[in-house]
Amino acid sequence: MKERGNRKLKFLDKFIGIPLIFILGLFKLKKRIITKHPQNIIIVMIAAIGDTILLSSIIKEIKHLYPSVNITLVCSNGNIQAAKNIPHINQIIKFDMSSLLGSLFLLRKQEAYDLLLDFGTWSRLNSLISYVIKAKFKVGFMRKNMFRHYIYDRTVNHVDHIHELENYRNLLRMIDNRLLELKPDYLINSESINKIRAILNTNQKYIIFHMFASGSHKEKKEWPKSSWLELAERLNEESYKIILTGGKQDSEFANALAQKVNGVNGTNCVSLAGKISLEETAGLIKEVGTIVTVNTGIMHLAATVDSTSIIAIHGPTSPLRWGPISEKSVILTPAIKCDNLLSLGFERHDCIIENGCISTIKVDDVYKAVKNNSSAEIGDNLAKAGSFF
Numbered sequence: 001m002k003e004r005g006n007r008k009l010k011f012l013d014k015f016i017g018i019p020l021i022f023i024l025g026l027f028k029l030k031k032r033i034i035t036k037h038p039q040n041i042i043i044v045m046i047a048a049i050g051d052t053i054l055l056s057s058i059i060k061e062i063k064h065l066y067p068s069v070n071i072t073l074v075c076s077n078g079n080i081q082a083a084k085n086i087p088h089i090n091q092i093i094k095f096d097m098s099s100l101l102g103s104l105f106l107l108r109k110q111e112a113y114d115l116l117l118d119f120g121t122w123s124r125l126n127s128l129i130s131y132v133i134k135a136k137f138k139v140g141f142m143r144k145n146m147f148r149h150y151i152y153d154r155t156v157n158h159v160d161h162i163h164e165l166e167n168y169r170n171l172l173r174m175i176d177n178r179l180l181e182l183k184p185d186y187l188i189n190s191e192s193i194n195k196i197r198a199i200l201n202t203n204q205k206y207i208i209f210h211m212f213a214s215g216s217h218k219e220k221k222e223w224p225k226s227s228w229l230e231l232a233e234r235l236n237e238e239s240y241k242i243i244l245t246g247g248k249q250d251s252e253f254a255n256a257l258a259q260k261v262n263g264v265n266g267t268n269c270v271s272l273a274g275k276i277s278l279e280e281t282a283g284l285i286k287e288v289g290t291i292v293t294v295n296t297g298i299m300h301l302a303a304t305v306d307s308t309s310i311i312a313i314h315g316p317t318s319p320l321r322w323g324p325i326s327e328k329s330v331i332l333t334p335a336i337k338c339d340n341l342l343s344l345g346f347e348r349h350d351c352i353i354e355n356g357c358i359s360t361i362k363v364d365d366v367y368k369a370v371k372n373n374s375s376a377e378i379g380d381n382l383a384k385a386g387s388f389f
Contacts, residue, residue, distance in 0.1 A: 009097065009125075013123055013124050013125055014124070017123075017124025017125060017127070017128065017148075018124060018147045018148075020124070020128065021124050021127045021128065021131070021147065021148055021150055021151060022147065022150055024128075024131050024150070024151055025150025025151050026150075028150070028151050028153075032136060032137055032153050033137070034115065034136075034137040034153075034154075034175065035114040035115060035136055035137065037066060038066060038069060038113075038114035038115040039066075039068065039069060039070060039114055040069065040070045040071075040072070040111075040113050040114050040115075041062060041066075041069055041070070041071050041072070041113060041114065041115045041116070041117065042071075042072040042073075042074065042110075042113045042115075042116050042117075042133060042135060043055070043058075043059070043071065043072070043073050043074065043116075043117050043118075043119065044074045044116065044117070044118040044119065044120060044126055044129050044130055044133075045073060045074065045075055045079065045083075045119050045120070046074065046075055046076040046078070046079070046095055046120065046123070046125070046126060046129070047076075047078070047079060047119075047120065047121075048078055048079055048214060048215065048297055049078070049079055049081070049082045049278070049296075049297030049298075049300070049301065050296060050297035050299070050300040050301075050322075051079070051119070051164070051297075052075065052079040052082040052083055052086070052297075053082055053086075053184050053186060053297065053300040053301055053303075053304060054164055054165045054168060054184055054300060054325070055086070055119060055168060055184075056086040056087070056184045056185045056186060056304070057165060057168070057169075057182050057183060057184045057185070057325075058119070058168050058169065058171075058172055059071060059073075059086060059087070059088050059089060060087065060088060060182045060185060061169075061172060061179050061180060061182055062088075062172070063087075063088040064180060064182070065176050065178060070090045070091075071088055071089050071090050071091075072089075072090060072091040072092070072093060072110075072113070073086075073089050073091070073092050073093070074093050074095055074107065074129060074133075075092060075093075075094060075095065076094065076095050076096075076097060077094070077096070077097065080092065080094055081277065081278040081279070082186070082278060082297070082301075084279075085186050085187045085188070085278075085279055085282075086185070086186065086187070087185055087187055093106070093107065093110075095107070095129065104128070104129070104132050107129060107132050107133050108132045108133070108134070110133065110134065111134070112134040112135060112136065113133065113134065113135040113136070114135070114136050114137070115135060115136065115137050115138075115139070115175070116130055116133055116135035116137070116138040116139065117139050117140075117171065117172070117175075118130045118138070118139070118140035118141070118152070119140075119141070119168055119171065120140070120141065120148075121141050121143060121146075121158050121167070121344060122143060122146045122148065122344050123148070124146075124147070124148045126140070126148070127140065127148045127149070127150075127151050127152075130151060130152070131151045137153050137154070138151065138152045138153050138154075139152055139153065139154045139155070139156070139171060139174055139175065140152040140155060140156075140171075141155065141156055141157075141158040141167070141171065142155035142156065142157055142158065143157070143158040154174055156170050156171045156174050157170075160321065160343040161320075161321075162320075162321070163320065163321060163322070163323070163325075164321065164322060165184070165325060169181065183303075183304070183325055184300065184303065184304050184325055185304055186282055186301060186304040186305075188279060188282045188283050188286060189279070192277070192279045192280045192282070192283040193283045193286070193287065195276075195280060195283070196276075196280060196283040196284045196286075196287050197287060200287060200288075204241050205238075205239055205240050205241065206240065206241050206242075206243055206288045206290075207235060207240045207241075207242055207243070207288065207290050207291070207292065207370065208242075208243050208244075208245055208284065208285060208288050208290065208291040208292070208293075209228060209231075209232070209242055209243070209244050209245070209291075209292050209293075210244075210245045210246065210291060210292070210293035210294065210296065210298045210299070211223065211225075211228055211244065211246065211250075211253075211254070211257075211293075211294065212246045212247070212250045212273075212294070212296065213294050213295065213296045214296055214297065217316070217342060217349055219356070220315055220316055220342075220349060220351070220356045220358070221294055221295055221296070221315045221316065221317065221342075221358065222294055222315070222358070223294060223313050223315075223358055223359070223361065224355055224358075224359050225253075225257065227359070227361075227363050227366075228257060229257060229260055229261065230363045231292070231363050231366055231367060232257070232261045232268075232269055233261065234363070234367050235367070235370065236261065236268045236269070238371075240268075241267075241268055241269070241270070242258075242261065242268065242269040242270070243269075243270055243271075243272055243284065243288065244257065244258060244269065244270070244271040244272065244273055245272055245273060245276075245281055245284065245298065246271075246273030246274065247273065247274055248273075248274035249274075250273045250274065251271065251273040251274035251275075254271040254273035254274075255271050255273070257269070257271070258270060258271045272284070278301070281298065281301065282301055282304070282305065285298075285301065285302045285305050285308050286305045286307065286308065288308075289307055289308055289309060290308065290309045290311075290370065290373060291308060291309070291310055291311070292311040292313065292366060292370065293310065293311070293312060293313065294312075294313050294314075294315070294358075295312060295313070295314050295315065295317050295319075295322055295323075299312055299324050300324060300325070302324065302326070303324035303325050303326035303329070306326075306328075307328075308326075308328065309328045309329075309330075309373040310324050310326055310328060310329040310330070311329075311330045311332065311366060311369045311370060311373070312324055312329055312330065312331050312332065313332050313358065313361055313366065314331060314332065314333050314334075314358070315334065315356055315357055315358030316334075316338045316340075316341055316342050316349050316351065316356070316357055316358070317341060317342050318341050319331045319333065321341070321343060328373075330369040330373065332361050332365055332366060332369060333361070334357035334358060334360045334361055335357075335360035335361070335362075336352075336353065336357055336360055338351065338357050
């Protein structure tokens with residue numbers, strides 16, 4: 001079952017989830033006391049890859065605060081591949097959206113935990129999952145008009161004016177404020193690195209294009225196809241070989257773009273969309289060292305690789321809210337300022353530009369960012385990015 005952008009699930013989540021969570025909140029135990037030194041913590045995160053990558057920072061913080069703690073993560077089909085490579089997770093429980101009752105029953109059978117942390121920001125399903133899990137103390141987000149906070153013992157306001165990682169940190173600070181503000185992390189094993197090295201030519205200059213966003217308004221976060229084609233042609237003239245990444249659902253378009261770039265007999269562009277795993281994609285990013293990407297989970301994945309230069313193309317999303325956590329990032333934003341930036345991802349968004357505000361980002365600016373991607377210049381660009389929003 002498709003999870004992200006599923007209208008049926010969102011309808012049920014809103015019109016059944018809101019009254020259900022309110023009623024369940026009436027039966028919540030009162031005046032529970034948090035365990036000072038939790039031995040087992042369960043985290044609920046059934047969102048997308050990017051959110052899960054950001055969560056890796058929080059898991060590192062938890063392990064620093066409580067070195068002997070056992071950490072369990074509840075995830076979904078949409079983010080389990082990301083979850084498997086996050087350090088310090090002892091157990092993963094997959095929540096199957098196509099079998100809601102069965103998944104809830106499975107969670108209910110688990111032994112009681114000392115602490116539950118729910119990092120869901122709007123979904124009432126997160127709250128239902130948190131309700132059925134047995135835990136001595138439960139913490140989750142409260143957000144205006146989401147009506148999902150009734151079942152928690154302690155809540156934290158989720159807000160739009162800070163980075164999402166800072167929202168996550170604020171939730172953990174409700175338990176313990178001795179945070180180190182660690183960066184997100186993602187493990188890449190040697191097998192994945194070796195597989196990628198086997199398909200790369202050490203004498204070739206490469207660059208990665210990740211053209212595909214996800215979620216309810218994915219098309220509004222994607223740079224026009226014609227712009228990608230023009231950028232590819234210009235970089236080919238600079239002897240770059242372009243590697244396209246994406247999921248299986250992106251492979252048809254990626255293959256078509258590669259054919260256009262290559263013409264009849266060329267080999268200057270290759271598509272690996274749908275052909276390599278998420279971990280292998282991380283290995284590819286590490287080995288290539290430069291990626292041009294829209295604002296999506298792969299952007300956050302790239303930010304975990306310290307040596308990688310990221311050219312991040314943002315549409316109706318603020319880099320202050322969703323930008324890459326990396327000092328080696330050039331952030332490019334639209335020539336016009338959107339009146340209503342996407343924060344949760346599914347809000348109503350209308351743009352006066354036919355192809356969306358992201359289409360006002362010029363190929364020339366992206367090309368220059370690629371050519372000028374030394375560490376010093378990238379750091380300067382990142383510092384200036386906040387002036388756009």
